[in-house]
Amino acid sequence: MREEFNQGLIDFLKASPTPFHATAALAQRLQAAGFRHLDERAPWHTEAGGRYYVTRNDSSIIAFKLGQRSPVEGGLRLVGAHTDSPCLRVKPHPELQRQGFFQLGVEVYGGALFAPWFDRDLSLAGRVTFRESGKVQSQLIDFQTPIAVIPNLAIHLNREANQGWAINAQTELPPILAQLTGSEAADFRALLADQLASEHGLSADAVLDYELSFYDTQAAAVIGLNRDFIAGARLDNLLSCYAGLQALLAAPDAESCVLVCNDHEEVGSTSACGADGPMLEQVLRRVLPDGDAFVRCIQRSLLVSADNAHALHPNYPDKHDENHGPKLNAGPVIKINSNQRYATNSETAGFFRHLCLENEVPVQSFVTRSDMGCGSTIGPLTAGHLGVRTVDIGLPTFAMHSIRELAGSHDLAHLVKVLTAFYTSPELP
Structure with missing residues (x-):
């Protein structure tokens, strides 16, 4: 049992x-x-x-x-x-384009430990409110696959890292989703419309709002030499x-x-x-x-x-x-x-x-x-x-x-x- x-x-x-x-x-x-x-x-x-x-x-x-x-x-x-x-929630106007990368601005929900979020394979899920054929409705979405990561800074560039440092939620936690080329512009709402179509077959005229959180895609597991623990x-x-x-x-x-x-x-x-x-x-x-x-x-x-x-x-x-x-x-x-x-x-x-x-x-x-x-x-x-x-x-x-x-x-x-x-x-x- x-x-x-x-x-x-x-x-x-x-x-x-x-x-x-x-x-x-x-x-x-x-x-x-x-x-x-x-x-x-x-x-x-x-x-x-x-x-x-x-x-x-x-x-x-x-x-x-x-x-x-x-x-x-x-x-x-x-x-x-x-x-x-506790988690990282996507902001209302989240698109960040810095040094050729597409990132999303996030707000910290609850009392999260920041450091463990680095170098994890992250996906995105939550509720999206949209308009289809003039009707406003909401739908849950889950990208499921890893679509983002928050890379750590190498020890060579942060020699004090193992002595502890204050992580800045505004500047250090935005996840990276993609590398952009040329004049390509990031459009997060268009990405959500595509997800509604591929996951649920919905044709959104407009993505009106959302409540979306990043999460770790690594599955929970029973672990330990004698299987003493549940990690997740x-x-x-x-x-x-x-x-x-x-x-x-x-x-x-x-x-x-x-x-x-x-x-x-x-x-x-x-x-x-x-x-x-x-x-x-x-x-x-x-x-x-x-x-x-x-x-x-x-x-x-x-x-x-x-x-x-x-x-x-x-x-x-x-x-x-x-x-x-x-x-x-x-x-x-x-x-x-x-x-x-x-x-x-x-x-x-x-x-x-x-x-x-x-x-x-x-x-x-x-x-x-x-x-x-x-x-x-x-x-x-x-x-x-x-x-x-x-x-x-x-x-x-x-x-x-x-x-x-x-x-x-x-x-x-x-x-x-x-x-x-x-x-x-x-x-x-």
Whole structure:
């Protein structure tokens, strides 16, 4: 089963170079499992035992099963994750022609590690809005093949490179796409029109706008002398999205279960489809009873916010509290912060730990060093909007926010197992 989950994750990562593609891949798998798409612009008719999903902005998705037991009596079992990852986004007027090369200006999305983007075989994917026969529409595109690279400067020309240098995002990160000849002019929108035609058979009168990101074409893989690791792009946090999906599909239909995968976590979550926006509450209010019953339901519910945790790196052990250094392949991590950067409390942590013990899943704890700042995730934001009890957890990883991250090859199966048990649990604390 472990190998099956790992290969499924690798396939999912390949299909999901952007949040738009990740959402489409999740929706495709949900539809194949009998979930019905709900259009936010149309009336909804839901019933006990039904399976449904909703998307917004093509980049966030909420899937839910309505159990045979009323959610007002049994509560909701919610798992939350996010679809976005740090990357390089193409600017609106990106064409750069310098020294005979065609380059694209890029904007950094989220807290990316810059150095790993150099010398990688890059492709481009995302959403394009265009006009065809007078009608404005949007379409996802993915060039798939390597079309760009950001070459490093040779050590001979930058003798201080190994002593560290500040990478300038404006001048040093524009990828090279081609070498131009003579008076040849670069036209990025024409390139996108050609891609729409070749990939989807569409004839765009005009490319109006786009949201496009570069990504590394090297496929994710199980690696290591003993195949101990999964290496790949966007493990933060598509790994959690995939684990939540597998758990939702495996859970029986007795209880009401929700999977929410929001966009924009890496940039603060404040958007119409982010965790600091109204999407989840609006969806739940359309499904659950109003007023007093809604509050009763939420207060009987629990959210497991799943986002990757920092594993103890053997080259940098002093970056962790000595008693709270999560290890790869040692199970999911309960994330705790007394300043509410994580929404975990003793009751929710205790319940998650109980689930792990009952299902023979190893479990760990993470608290950041007292002299270091702490990141955050969707847990506190969702808890703040809904008033739902929350535990923040995640699988330990190395190189978070790099173009290629590393996780343990045993841990995905651990996470799927405990999340399935959570969705199945007849009683919440």
